[in-house]
Amino acid sequence: MQAKFTFSVLLLILGGLTLTFSFQLGTSQTPEEENPNVVISEATGNNTIILDPAEMGEEQYRWINNIGEENPALNMTLNSTYTIKMDNPTDEEHELIITSDSDGNINEIAKGPEIEPGEDGEFEFTATQIGELGYHCEYHPDQMNGTITVTDFSS
Numbered sequence: 001m002q003a004k005f006t007f008s009v010l011l012l013i014l015g016g017l018t019l020t021f022s023f024q025l026g027t028s029q030t031p032e033e034e035n036p037n038v039v040i041s042e043a044t045g046n047n048t049i050i051l052d053p054a055e056m057g058e059e060q061y062r063w064i065n066n067i068g069e070e071n072p073a074l075n076m077t078l079n080s081t082y083t084i085k086m087d088n089p090t091d092e093e094h095e096l097i098i099t100s101d102s103d104g105n106i107n108e109i110a111k112g113p114e115i116e117p118g119e120d121g122e123f124e125f126t127a128t129q130i131g132e133l134g135y136h137c138e139y140h141p142d143q144m145n146g147t148i149t150v151t152d153f154s155s
């Protein structure tokens with residue numbers, strides 16, 4: 001009788017421990033870590049745009065953003081100032097030109113610094129007109145080019 005009672009108590013304790021342990025396992029799971037590849041879009045956050053020259057093949061150059069997109073389509077907010085950072089690992093010189101296209105006339109509206117091979121540079125740009133602007137490299141305009149869409153979010 002005594003032994004049977006002790007055994008029952010032991011079973012109860014073991015069962016309780018198992019339950020407690022299972023409960024802790026279930027609740028101690030940490031939430032999934034945030035995806036480190038998710039980046040803040042160009043139009044939000046700190047207004048920094050990464051546009052690194054890259055050689056994608058023999059003498060083939062592209063602008064590459066922070067998530068590896070080639071010649072990325074950029075988005076900007078009207079009258080916001082952006083810092084465009086360029087790190088040049090190639091053995092060629094590059095220079096960012098920003099243009100507007102009004103009635104078929106391409107006008108240069110901003111010009112970044114010349115980025116020598118192995119060097120980096122940056123410059124600030126503020127879009128003061130809505131619509132679509134273009135960007136390209138002074139030395140590789142047919143390979144390194146993309147669009148900038150300027151939106152007025154205040155209206």
Ligand SMILES: [Cu+2]
Pocket residue numbers: 053061093094095137138139140144
């Ligand atoms: Cu270039």
